Amino acid sequence: MEIITSLSNEKVINWSKLNQKKYRDLSNTFIVEGEHLVMEALKTGCVVELICDEDKIMPVNVPIHYVTKPVLEKISNLPSAPDIMAVCNKLPEKEIGCRLLLIDELQDPGNLGTIIRSAVAFNIDTIVLGKNSVDQYNEKVIRASEGMLFHINIVNRDLMEFIPLLKTEGYQVLGTNVTHGTALRDIRLRSKFAFIIGNEGNGVKEDILDLCDDYIYIPMNEACESLNAGVASGIILYEINNHYFGS
Amino acid sequence: MEIITSLSNEKVINWSKLNQKKYRDLSNTFIVEGEHLVMEALKTGCVVELICDEDKIMPVNVPIHYVTKPVLEKISNLPSAPDIMAVCNKLPEKEIGCRLLLIDELQDPGNLGTIIRSAVAFNIDTIVLGKNSVDQYNEKVIRASEGMLFHINIVNRDLMEFIPLLKTEGYQVLGTNVTHGTALRDIRLRSKFAFIIGNEGNGVKEDILDLCDDYIYIPMNEACESLNAGVASGIILYEINNHYFGS
CATH class of the missing domain: 3.40.1280.10 (SPOUT methyltransferase, trefoil knot domain)
Structure with a gap:
């Protein structure tokens, strides 16, 4: 299992940039943090890849990148970084209702x-x-x-x-x-x-x-x-x- | 007009402590920041004293302490300290209604x-x-x-x-x-x-x-x-x- 440890890894840098609207708009993706939101995203089928703590086991059918805690902290917006995040495709606009x-x-x-x-x-x-x-x-x-x-x-x-x-x-x-x-x-x-x-x-x-x-x-x-x-x-x-x- | 400039002035230290519940309970007072809340407090008649920027003019009948900006910043809980604050007596409990x-x-x-x-x-x-x-x-x-x-x-x-x-x-x-x-x-x-x-x-x-x-x-x-x-x-x-x- 490969574990991303470097804060200057290109993926890590790109994930961190998703905190900014500009980069979300350029990549058409966004990031969600923590198990509850990741589960909601998985149900929707919009998850591109997961970013997980090296100790986390996730039996799901999407690419998983294992990373160290400092990497999670670099990407996270929260005071305490969760052990799982998901990069998601922006949700498609659907027909408006009534x-x-x-x-x-x-x-x-x-x-x-x-x-x-x-x-x-x-x-x-x-x-x-x-x-x-x-x-x-x-x-x-x-x-x-x-x-x-x-x-x-x-x-x-x-x-x-x-x-x-x-x-x-x-x-x-x-x-x-x-x-x-x-x-x-x-x-x-x-x-x-x-x-x-x-x-x-x-x-x-x-x-x-x-x-x-x-x-x-x-x-x-x-x-x-x-x-x-x-x-x-x-x-x-x-x-x-x-x-x-x-x- | 006397202006409090020292951050270690005893009054300044006591006002800053009102950020903590313990000191609010000991003194039976609390502090409100900014003109809107100070006006509401003045209407209620619970204001003990005002703490004002040295340039502020307040034609009210309660004691006013003029202070410098660094003093206001020391007392304030806000990212940007307002130019007026009030120390208030805690509001008396009244009879409960229906x-x-x-x-x-x-x-x-x-x-x-x-x-x-x-x-x-x-x-x-x-x-x-x-x-x-x-x-x-x-x-x-x-x-x-x-x-x-x-x-x-x-x-x-x-x-x-x-x-x-x-x-x-x-x-x-x-x-x-x-x-x-x-x-x-x-x-x-x-x-x-x-x-x-x-x-x-x-x-x-x-x-x-x-x-x-x-x-x-x-x-x-x-x-x-x-x-x-x-x-x-x-x-x-x-x-x-x-x-x-x-x-």
Whole structure:
């Protein structure tokens, strides 16, 4: 068994570079760390190769590279490097469904991961990531999604171009707006809808908001100006799911 | 105007120590950083003294200590020290109301802060923090709460002793349980209730769960095992608020 020990090994250098979006885009691959995420990736069939601690035994049918702990540490983004990682092909974009979540300029990887997790929980078909949002293959996004990234279709689009297309196809486009709109529990959904989530601090951009058919808000105590972005999205997705599938 | 310049000044040393729970408990004070939180604290009347950059002008009726930037940096928990901080008296415990949120062994300060924010938004009267939960005066908790800490009554109790007391007073005690229970939207609430949130990884401890009158779960797609703790709590508090006050 060959074990990679050198930190300047070409493979090691290339794996480390996958921490950067630029190299993920060039290679069309990304990396996941730790057993839970590796197992999710293996189930999806997107794993190109495994990177394992020399003591780890993995009875799987993909190429395995054994490496030393310092090599794992060099590649890892975590405070404590796990004993297994996988290099994966980026997930192919699939046809969009009827229940869309559009994301406009979300910056925090933890928030995007949390929202992906909620989107899977509440039966969203497809997430449409707008320009200037954090990359879905960012390690922190994947981690915060708890592997749910592998369970949902995510596509990248320019929302200013994509939303008008959706409208011609009969999608109901929904945004949030505190000053006017319908209380979340009173919304009426069409069979095809697209709900837009905006930036943590500023919400959805004005020119995108102008394209919406309906506006919703979450009624809350006036002492509280707003909710955490992940929480607000979770509540809205929960209620949309209730309305769409509920009795 | 006197300006504190020395990092070994006794006041500076004592302010820095307020980063630790031990010293917050000994002095019965805590510190908040940045203009937004300082303004919230001032409104509450709990500010003991302000610590300001030498260039800052604050027309308020509390003692002000002017300090240099290196002193602010020594005291601050933030990557970039703000130009104003306040030392505050811990907030007095008030009488508990009818709508309680009980928190059992929650570890992550960001999660506790987010949950405090949601609790204010959805009209919880009192948060009861159990033993082994993160301290509500932790700087990250206060920050994630967006100052909502100042808008809610928080008391510290041993939940194993406190829950039986609540039950004798007629409170309905609610926990979450995935395997059996009522779907969130179908719950029926009594006029006095206490909902328990547990640890991020393990949920509510078994012996506390045994004390509950009712169990609720959030229906979700089977691909998703669980939601982020802050999101799950937010959804439950949203729905409880709807049921309690809704038509």
